[in-house]
Amino acid sequence: MAPHQTGDRVFPQLNSFALPAAKFYFAAMIQPSMPTADMLYLAGEDQEAFHRKAALVTRAQFGNQVFVRGVVEVSNYCRENCAYCGMRRSNRTLDRFRADYEQIAELLIHHRPASMTDVNIQAGEDPVAVREVVLPLIQTLRRETDLGISVCLGSLNHSMYADLKNAGAGIYIIKFEIANPKMYAAMESPGQFDQRIANICHLAKTGWRVSSGFIAGLPGQTTEDVLANFNLAAQLPLDGCSVSPFIPGEETPLANESMAGIDLTLNCMAALRLMRPDWVIPSVSALNIAGAGTGYRRGLRTGANLVTINLTPADFRENYLLYKRNRFIMTEERILNAVAAEGLEPSTQSLADFYGTRKANGTATHAAEPTPQTTAASA
Numbered sequence: 001m002a003p004h005q006t007g008d009r010v011f012p013q014l015n016s017f018a019l020p021a022a023k024f025y026f027a028a029m030i031q032p033s034m035p036t037a038d039m040l041y042l043a044g045e046d047q048e049a050f051h052r053k054a055a056l057v058t059r060a061q062f063g064n065q066v067f068v069r070g071v072v073e074v075s076n077y078c079r080e081n082c083a084y085c086g087m088r089r090s091n092r093t094l095d096r097f098r099a100d101y102e103q104i105a106e107l108l109i110h111h112r113p114a115s116m117t118d119v120n121i122q123a124g125e126d127p128v129a130v131r132e133v134v135l136p137l138i139q140t141l142r143r144e145t146d147l148g149i150s151v152c153l154g155s156l157n158h159s160m161y162a163d164l165k166n167a168g169a170g171i172y173i174i175k176f177e178i179a180n181p182k183m184y185a186a187m188e189s190p191g192q193f194d195q196r197i198a199n200i201c202h203l204a205k206t207g208w209r210v211s212s213g214f215i216a217g218l219p220g221q222t223t224e225d226v227l228a229n230f231n232l233a234a235q236l237p238l239d240g241c242s243v244s245p246f247i248p249g250e251e252t253p254l255a256n257e258s259m260a261g262i263d264l265t266l267n268c269m270a271a272l273r274l275m276r277p278d279w280v281i282p283s284v285s286a287l288n289i290a291g292a293g294t295g296y297r298r299g300l301r302t303g304a305n306l307v308t309i310n311l312t313p314a315d316f317r318e319n320y321l322l323y324k325r326n327r328f329i330m331t332e333e334r335i336l337n338a339v340a341a342e343g344l345e346p347s348t349q350s351l352a353d354f355y356g357t358r359k360a361n362g363t364a365t366h367a368a369e370p371t372p373q374t375t376a377a378s379a
């Protein structure tokens with residue numbers, strides 16, 4: 001019997017958000033499980049039960065609270081050329097920018113949303129921006145605020161990772177994107193596959209909390225390719241992982257391809273949660289493109305426990321071209337409305353504090369891993 005079928009039998013009557021003690025008891029009985037192909041294509045009532053089970057496991061692990069992080073995008077220069085991203089270096093139509101760190105610091109110190117406890121500083125792969133914008137920004141924020149600080153800056157050299165950590169950042173977001181090395185190369189994903197994985201391991205070994213992620217629904221992606229993403233993620237030293245739906249980006253070679261299905265994406269999120277109950281899993285804003293109007297909230301209903309408020313100043317935002325110029329911007333109001341509508345509440349504890357507390361309590365984040373099978377990476 002497939003693992004989700006066990007859950008379907010136990011949980012169909014449960015309301016995911018009332019959280020009676022019995023539900024924690026049942027949730028505790030669910031063993032972490034590796035995803036199977038049938039989980040990826042669940043639909044209808046089976047899918048609802050599967051998502052409910054993932055949400056229940058999330059609530060048992062994290063309660064009703066979701067972490068609230070702000071993101072600032074500080075440079076759209078990128079030396080990489082990913083086929084699925086509008087910021088690829090071959091896109092000559094983009095107005096490139098680097099933010100003024102003092103402007104961003106002013107925004108984050110004096111005008112940040114009250115609900116946000118952490119900030120993620122994000123850029124294309126741009127070492128100049130790391131030196132000129134990100135490092136002084138982190139130093140300023142560390143001095144002036146108690147925000148938890150994450151960065152998402154791509155593959156950098158080891159001394160730059162150390163500089164960022166010494167400045168005060170603690171969480172590194174670096175997606176492996178695609179676990180099939182051949183597809184990784186064909187999609188011109190960042191640098192070399194092996195080096196990307198080595199960077200993830202290096203970051204974890206040097207004290208960073210690392211969150212990774214992969215893309216669901218890429219053109220040409222097979223079921224085996226999707227499952228390989230889970231197998232690879234399970235073997236990496238991670239504290240969190242995201243699933244992003246493929247969105248055909250403007251000004252990219254994949255512009256005319258079909259968008260990922262929201263159901264595949266959400267099924268991947270639920271499967272990820274059931275594989276690793278302890279991971280921090282975001283509801284990514286692209287869910288609202290793949291599932292117009294409902295995708296984001298469905299993500300919160302499917303095992304996500306992190307939301308992100310976009311704080312990039314409006315004059316930069318249009319040229320931070322991850323997918324389309326016409327982005328759906330997740331403001332604080334939209335985020336808090338979605339969180340409240342799902343019966344959840346914003347965490348007052350920062351993600352950075354949470355990780356610190358978990359470490360102090362000796363709760364290993366890399367424990368209780370389900371047995372992984374052979375990955376595309378090791379095949």
Ligand code: SF4
Nearest residue numbers: 078080082085088124
């Ligand atoms: S996905 Fe990241 S590394 Fe790849 S082109 Fe876009 S910004 Fe650059």
